Amino acid sequence: MEGRNREILELFLSHIKEKHADDISLVCCYGSYVNGTANAMSDLDFYYVPKRNSFNKLNIAFIYMGIGYDFWDMSWQRLEKISDFDDMLTSLVTEAKVVYSHSAEDERRFHQLQAKILQRTTATTSKDMISKAKKHLNEAKVNYFNLQGAPNVKSIRLASGNILLQISNALLLTNNKFLKFGIKHHLEELLSLDILPKKFHENYLSLIKPSDLDEILAASLDLITSTEKLLDDLITEIDNEPIKITDFIGLYEELTSIWNKIYFNCDAENYRTCFIAALTLQSEVDAFCQRCRLPPINFIDAFQYDDLLGFKKQVQKAEELFVNYLSQLNIPVLRCESLADIHNALKRASNT
Known part of the structure; x- marks a missing residue:
């Protein structure tokens, strides 16, 4: 870990051990300094897991040497939601490294959540995951409605961008996958998925490049309808399995x-x-x-x-x-x- 960020991490860990050893279950690092994609401007991505939900005394955001930092709490309950794919911050668990633990049991509990997620990523597509995907598809439809009445370019960009993000989440869930690198390699990671709707790459770019509303509307609608057909076809395949x-x-x-x-x-x-x-x-x-x-x-x-x-x-x-x-x-x-x-x-x- 680069010297500046290592010093910051050691400062926080020293403070926790001295003042809050009984309040904190874990401290975890994730992101560029864990996955090896850091650059000179990279911050330190880290969070802590409190023993009780009400504890957030260590939440702090600051700028040091021109770099923004944010140390924040992540409850066990939210970690559970992430492990069930009900929260899309999956890489914050799977790609995280435990740098402090109050006990071996706390660390074991976290590793069990990591194993749970990774086990899900090797399973076949299920109705449960498609159901979760459809929730994101429905959010995309809401944004399409907003897009149709968008009064200015800002509103157009926000609505079409949210369509793109919600469809991306739906497709990740359909494939039992998650983004390992966040937004850094967003399109590349999506294109590596096994199951994608037709013209996904083309529609993805058509939501970013054009400034013409009609083009964005057409690409948005095609992306939504092709994803919906994909999910419906998968449901049909699953439903063709023997009836229990x-x-x-x-x-x-x-x-x-x-x-x-x-x-x-x-x-x-x-x-x-x-x-x-x-x-x-x-x-x-x-x-x-x-x-x-x-x-x-x-x-x-x-x-x-x-x-x-x-x-x-x-x-x-x-x-x-x-x-x-x-x-x-x-x-x-x-x-x-x-x-x-x-x-x-x-x-x-x-x-x-």
Whole structure:
């Protein structure tokens, strides 16, 4: 480590050992001085993990010899989120080097999080990761909406740039990968991914180079739609795997309360609650039919706020068809006629 940054690190570690040994679990370094890409203007990237979330007394930002530094807290809870890919600062864990630990257990806990992430990066694409990717895709769609009404060049650049970053996050998650070098080699790392949408490289540059709004809009839309198709195709591939009947045991029993809510509110002529309940139920039924490769069961299209009786009949037909699908797939439905039936079911569950 270059002399200036080494001196700063030693100063901080000495202060922690003297004043806050019982407050700090870890101090970690990451970034250029760990991965070997430092230059003369590089700072020292480091953070500390406090023993308790409320401790942040060591947070400090300063300039030394013209270089900006920032020492900040990273809670164990946030580290857990990162290890689950719910926070995209993955390299701050995987590429980090522990330079101080309060105990061997603290260091072991951190290394377990590193191992958890690396294990995920060697796994095949999963529905869980695609679900996380779709959250970023949805954020990109929000920014596309903002882009369409952008009043000036600054707003255009911000919206299109956020689209680029959110799509990048979605693609990293789809590939079970993360950026090792942050923004330093952003495009290069993305282009090394195995799974990318068509024209990704071209669209990436088309969000940066042009100043014409129409060009940026076209590239943004193409990037969003091609990424969405990619994710949907991957979901279809996964869904074509053999159906696990056990995944759907208890589903109808859970959804029964929503069906009953719709019927009750139809009879009560409460169209607002009826509509919201129907939306929830339609989404659940759609997911079931798609996963089991069955023809869709549609009923939300029959909703009319001034004809809830007619809508109730359509929902009843949908329930009958849903139960029929369960029968075709040999998915059992647990119906209890007495407390004794419930008790017996509990005993059977305890013995399995």
